[in-house]
Amino acid sequence: MPVFLSRTLPALIAALMLAPVAAPAQNLFAPAIRVNDAVITNYELQQRAAMLELLNSPGNAAETARDDLIDDRLRLQAARSIGVQVTEAEILEGMEEFAGRADLSREEFLQALTQGGIAEETFRDFVRAGVAWRSFVRQRFPGEAQVFDVEVDRAIAGNRTGSNIRVLLSEIIIPAPPPQAERARAIAEEISTYTTEAQFSAAAREYSATQSRENGGRLPWQDIQELPPVLRRVAQSLSPGEVSDPLPITNGVALFQLRGIEETGYTAPEIAQVDYATYLIPGGLSAEAQARARVISSKADRCDDLYGIAKGQPANVLERRTAAPSQLPDDIAIELSKLDPGETSAALTRSNGQTLMMLMLCSRDREATPEGQDEDARRDEVRLQLRNRRVGQIAERYLADLRANAYIAEE
Template identity: 50%
Template sequence: MRKAGEMSGKTTLKQITLALAGSAMAIAAYFGQAQAQGLFDPVAHVDQAIVTEYEVQQRVRFLQVLGAPGGSRQEVIEELIQDRLRTQEARQVGAIASESAVQDGMSEFAGRANLPLDEFITALEQEGVSRETFRDFVGVQITWRDYIRARFGSRVQITDTDVDRAISGATGSSGLEVLISEIIIPAPPPRAAQVQAQAEEIAQSSSEAEFSSFARRFSATASRGNGGRLPWTPISDLPPVLRPLLLALGPGEVTAPLPIPNAVALFQLRAVRETSTPEPTFSAIEYAAYYIAGGRSPEALGRARGIAARIDRCDDLYGIAQGQPESALDRGSLPPSEIPTDIALELSKLDPGETSIALTRANGQTLVLLMLCGRTPALETDQDINRDGISAGIRNQRLNAFSENLLEQLAAEANIRILP
């Protein structure tokens, strides 16, 4: 299920559909087959409501245009059934979103594609997606989001203890360790909107197996072969921006897509445990980044691995970079909050003297050989903490749990029939 209000686009829909270029004959055959069995024939009944073949075709095409996963015929039928359940439930209490709210949502969607709403709709229509399909997609999301907030908002009480637990874990003062899985999807500018759409679908993963399957398909990190699974990690080793997000999750839940340079990251929390000794916090982390032309080409990767095999500490990189422009090597010591998120994520997996070649720069054209030099323990933990932001994150996660549980209940009580 998509989270209400999480929508994305891109500068041109033509770019979104690069993977679909040349598929016109296949699409025409698909639509021709559907017309033969009747565009407006029902494919599913949800109590007194129906889902038509036309709606299925349109949603499939819409997801194809966005380049989003979850666009198989069966998945789309199930999603449209859920849309009927959401709409029926909200309509019973008169909670259907107003036309102005829907229009605002559509404009926001188009704005993320850097297009005015009219141009975005025209581009969709050129790809075979009607304005009504787009409008219905946005309308159901907004209606359900507002209904869940109105129905369950008063039942979500975030206590100081909840926030304190998240803060203590985020600062490392409680000795918490987390077991997480990661997905890092490269997102150079031409593919940014397509990747965002993929990430929003992945964020709805409901099991570890499903998230791991997505990791094997889409992730660019070394952990993809293990389904994105990482070992137990002290919470204090992770980037500060990530700590409260993880501690607001329950086991099996997934963060919203997290933009990082030229990529989008998602994390699934698998477990949390408290250790006997509090983990230290760090005032600074020293690292070095050596830049190699060629991106993730075999030649660049081979050179990076060769260099990594010859060096034991960050000082050794000065000899590697000798005679090259100063920009070929960066070395510095920064507070954890000032380190770019993608670099901080990789550094959290390293011990001093270890290297990573997972990152790129210059839209993927430059490979980064990253080495952790060392971590400086903090003498104090007096930090500016946004308690309101942490509380809001916990609230959103709990509201989403109410939403999922209610949908399961509605599906169990409804008379749902999927026609052969």
Template identity: 45%
Template sequence: MSAKFLKHLIQSSALACMILAPFSVFAQSPFEKVAQVNGSIITQFELDQRILFLQLLGSPASSNSDVLDELIKDRLRQQITKKFDIFLSEEALQQGLTDFAARAELSSEEFIKQLKVDGVARQTFRDFVTVSLVWRDYIRARYGNSIDITDDQVDRAVQSVSSNTGIDVLVSEIIIPTSPDIAGEVLEVAEEIMSSNSTTEFSEYATRYSATASREDGGRLDWVPLTDLPPQLRPILLSLAPGEITNPLPIPDAIALFQLRDIRERSVPAIRYSSIDYAVYLIGGGRSSEALRRAQKVKASIDRCDDLYGVAQNEPQANLKRENLSQSKIPRDIALELSKLDKNEVSTALTRSNGSTLVFLMLCGRTPALSQSEDDKATREAVAAQLLNTRLSALSNTLLEELQADADIVIFN
């Protein structure tokens, strides 16, 4: 399965922390009842489909009972939103499907076709998105007006973010290639790595398992400004003490673990960038010796990003993509590699298409934020939205716990 376009989506799902165990699809009758929620039946087919869907997303996962519990919560979500006549229009659903697939740089139909190849029905995807969007609308309608995010709260949160601009971090990385076929084994390795008790032990694991060039130095990276790293990674690193390790983070075709080795403050704030210009040139063959030789040949023949147009001129247009995006819109794995590069430097650490395509990544340039006031305004708006979403998420979880406690739920053996 081409799981590469699916894995990084799981970070935005409420199921990101679930850990799926191996299962046998259709080991039972697909129409056999596995649970009943206030009279509404959940079938073996639905359970099998959800498990398969999550595995194709590249989710590190847990037991089937955890997946069933999430399906039960979905039924409760559906029942209460139906009770209050909250539905999703077809137009809103199509937009939701499009947005979900767009994170993988695919149209919704391309996304659905990829799922179908591996046995996931269109309706499974539609149901997954529908329940999420309708519940989001319900929670916002029920609680949104009762939550007051004050300027003082935003100021304190912004101050916390702003104080990070003068911070450098010293980290080590381990990037482990994965696919649906080996997800279980990779998860076991990741859990073993998380139990590391020293930077030396983590470096030994990096040398053994990591797929990036830093493995030659035990996964150790140089000091880097925190603001150069992907926005999603910054708060995670700041929550660590030196020596501590992140949970496994899903990225396309791999999972990543980071160990914080040290942190320091600088008197001069780091430069903030409004956008980053980079090029991605795709080379068939993954990390095969032939593909890597091709990458080295291309690297030796170019001096800047514009030269790649000549390299790819007789190839399919999709093989070369030039982007100029804000950091928050750059895929996490690409953003991480770009943070290690200077202008016109190249990385060949990443793959796509389940490891069958090598990514030749080149940094073309970084554009500093021109207007500090505009940048600060965007930061305040983003922080306010984050505070609101955090409150809504907590209220949503509390409501679901209450609904589940009051529901008539039967689990069939």
């Protein structure tokens, strides 16, 4: 493997991860996987795995290649659905930009790939899917990706003593009310010994109670300063690919796998306090209680809306609280860390699993810092960082929905 690639490119591929299957040796160009009305061939699986190995991507290359190619098919299908067409100039520009991150020209990068037995078309297909997806996200979510001046103001007013590290985690939250606690702990202990992302992903789909289970437990990139203290300590203790020890939480047990870690150009401010609401629903994790939570969530765009929904019910049904992240119960802190203001979670329970606790994040407040920041240039930098992070989160969530609703089958 060329030394410069193994040294400089792992972070570029950190978002390309997950799932199972190795391509058969025979009949390379036969379909291996069907994704809705598209197919992935054995040749494409082998080529993508070889490229990931050359780029020193963490994890099992064959497993990662399978999920990456499935996601690429879904990205291209979504782009085509709104008329996005990728031009040759955009592909060449994307190839040049990707190679430039390793301080190489497009020609030099292609030469390195060729020496590793990787066809130029493999790299072009990878870039084409990425370019199409970015165009799709910009057109599909123009308002959501916009960063307003007030958000830049808040970020610039934030604490610069924080870390400029962000992490890519997967999660499993296993319900463990008293009657199920012993079995849940045994399952969690077994999962903590897993060594591959494919194993962890399969376990998330089978056992996890959170919405991320539909995406194999995968969470989007998160600034480490935005994680609650308990989860920050977990992330800092792991190396890419490692699974945490089981973490006991109220009526449950949590496990996390670190899929990627990287430094960014933006130092995330510390979160001083979190404003959130809890809404209690009888029935625990039953289908009826979950359905009720979905109805409530659909009627509430912000925390204030919950007061009207809870009108006439017992006072303890709805509570709104403000607390520092370090003062939150671990399970609530973990769930809130995944939400944007106005979003809800229905993964936690109380009363020994008999009551579903729906959470809604109202807001996050960040600590103020001294003046003296670099104005125009700093504002542009912060705006770009905030926009890129927001676009990434939107894209991750939408892609997870596409995958959950797609027809995916081995040929």
